[in-house]
Amino acid sequence: MRRLKAFTLATLLELHPTHVTVMVHRARYDIPLSQEExxxxxxxxxxxxxxxxxxxxxxxxxxxxxxxxPMVLEELNDFEDAADSSVSSEGA
Incomplete structure (x- = not known):
């Protein structure tokens, strides 16, 4: 399996039979889905x-x-640490 390049986290908005609608930085995106997903x-x-x-x-x-x-786990940990900081909670 090839190594995962950078990714971002999106908020799930709507689930459809063939795609999911997500939000990233106030923009909506439709992403195709497999049956398992x-x-x-x-x-x-x-x-x-x-x-x-x-x-x-x-x-x-x-x-x-x-x-x-392992890069995903590292980025998720960084995201969780940022979410716990006082700076991010002030902006929410």
Whole structure:
């Protein structure tokens, strides 16, 4: 498996049979889904806030690569640390 390049996190807005609508920096994007991704997102959509890893070009979900790429885990940890800082909570 090739190493995952940079990604961003998007907020899940709407789940459709063939795609998911997400938001990144107040812009909406429609991203195509596989049947497996749709099934997983059906379970997750009940949560109040769902962040999804997507490619930087906002063209594909990266759910299948989360558990296997150390860079993803590092970026997620950085994101969690930033979310816990006082600077990010002031802007929310």
């Amino acid at each position: 749709h099934t997983l997102l059906q379970l997750l959509q009940e949560e109040p806030l769902v962040l999804l890893p997507i490619s930087r070009d906002r063209c594909q979900l990266l759910l299948d690569r989360l558990a296997t790429d």
